[in-house]
Amino acid sequence: MPADALAHAADLADFVAASPSSFHAAAEVARRLVDAGFTTLGEDAAWPDQPGGRFVVVRDGAVLAWVVPGGATAATGIRIFGAHSDSPGFKLKPQPTTGKLGWLQAGVEIYGGPLLNSWLDRELVLAGRLVLDDGSTVLADSGPLLRLPQLAIHLDREANNGLALNKQAQTQPVWGLGESESADLLAELAGSAGVDAARIRGYDIVTADAARGLVFGHDDVFFASGRLDDLASVHAGVVALAGAADGFDADHIAMLAVFDHEEVGSGTRSGAAGPFLADVIERIQLSLGADREQQLRALAASWCVSSDVGHSVHPNYADKHDPVVQPVLGSGPILKINANQRYATDAVGAAAWNGWCADAGVSSQEFVSNNTVPCGSTIGPITATRLGIRTVDVGIPILSMHSARELAGVSDLWDLTRVAAAYFTR
Incomplete structure (x- = not known):
């Protein structure tokens, strides 16, 4: 495995470890870009009103960052690399300190569509934001604290014939021993953030796998980690944008758009269905002196690459995949296609994507679903519908999508970043 790809995977492991929640991910993107020379902007403050500069703005668990070339005009187009910061799992309920029979448990609600069984018998963290009595927000990360212990095979002899978890009764993790009346899970979490639990007025807290990302397999071809859907794309975008910022002189604005939810x-x-991206684009255009006609011209000259993971062909479940189009780990990023526009790719977008891949010296694969297995969707169609920007859906192939720990190819992660860099700069 090339040294650059291995170094990129190691940096991704650091990025995921620093991003156990969407709020942490947005903060980590901003931190890395500020270290690379970007300026943080507040939505409630005035923004620069001249061409040139690199900027980042955070809204809750979302973050937008962009580089404006010095020669930008009111009609300059934007190249957006889009991804998302959240992942399926569990979210802390109100009154979360529960338990029985001498066990302390956490009251959680299912977030998104996780593979429930994959969360069993793993050490989990609680992470997210706490909002305090003065309106300030602090990030909290408990470290390894919880576990969903599976019932022993001796007590469920049919477990290997099909395990179905009751989403209420059997998904409440343990975090200690004792009586719930004398314990306080929020106090435990507040302590990890260095604040007084009595000051907490609100919280958005989720679970994440406590284990770090890891390279393994013959010739170091595999990378396993939690939250690859979609932190793999977020990381590719932030690395590419930071690398493109120095001496940026393209004929477009380069933008990373990371959405929550x-x-x-x-x-x-x-x-992505909210106003964040449209608001920021409008403010950028106004800072360049754009009138309405110029705003529309700029959007017509813009692109969005919506990057999210897709399915690699699975060697044990080949019948779940298209019999001909079968992307596999290690053979490059994927171009995602769906006749019903669950992905926004069309022929023009496919041609552009293949051109950016050629510029980067990267091979690309196509992805399409088996006709009997409907595909999910992405931010791509939403962004295309809201803004009218030409959009193409791409990503990397993975196995175990929506598992607590997903599997990617080391070379694919690096190749996606290389294509993102070519897209931003050429």
Whole structure:
């Protein structure tokens, strides 16, 4: 495995470890870009009103960052690399300290569509944001704290013939021993954030796998980690944008757009169906002196690459995949196609994507679903519908999608970043 690809995988492992929730991910993107020379902007402050510069703005668990070339005009187009910061799992309920029979448990609700069985017998963290009595927000990460222990085979002899979990009764993790009346899970979490639990007025807290990402397999071809859907794309985008920023002189604005809540439909203020991207684009255009006609011309000259993971062909379940189009780990990023526009790719987008891959010296694969297995969707069709920007859906192939720990190809992760860099700069 090339040294660059291995180094990229090691950096991705660090990125995922720093991003156990969407709020942590947005903060980590901003931190990395600020370290690369970007300036943080507040939505409630005035923004620069001249061409040139690199900027980042965070809204809850979403983050947008962009580089404006010095020669930008009111009609300059934008190249957006889009991804999402959330992953399926569990979210902490109100009154979360529960338990019985001498066990302390956490009251959680299922978030998105996780593979429930994959969360069994793993050490889990609680992570997210705490909102305090003065309106301030702090990030919290408990470290390894919880576990969903599976019932022993001796007590369920049919477990290997099909295990179905009751989503209420059998998905409440344990986090200690004792009586719930004398324990406080929020106090435990507040302690990890260095704040007084009595000051907490609200919280958005999710679970994440505590184990770090790991390279393994023959010739180091595999990378396993939690939250690859879709932090693999977020990481590719931030690395590519940071690398493109120095001396940026392209004829377009380069932008990274990371949204929250994709796994639950994107219909929030920080989701792709919300106003965040449109608001920021309008503010950028106004700072360049654009009138309405110039705004529309700029959108017509723009692109969005919607990057999210897709399915690699599975050697044990070949019948679940298209019999001809069968992307596999290690053979390059994927171009995602769906006749019913669950992905936004069309012929023009496919040609553009293949051109960017050629510019980067990267091979691409196509992905299409088996006709009997409907595919999911992405932020791509949402962004195309909201803004009218030509959009193409891409990603990397993985196995175990929506598992607590997913499987990717080391070379694919690096290749996606290389294509993103070519897309931003050429």
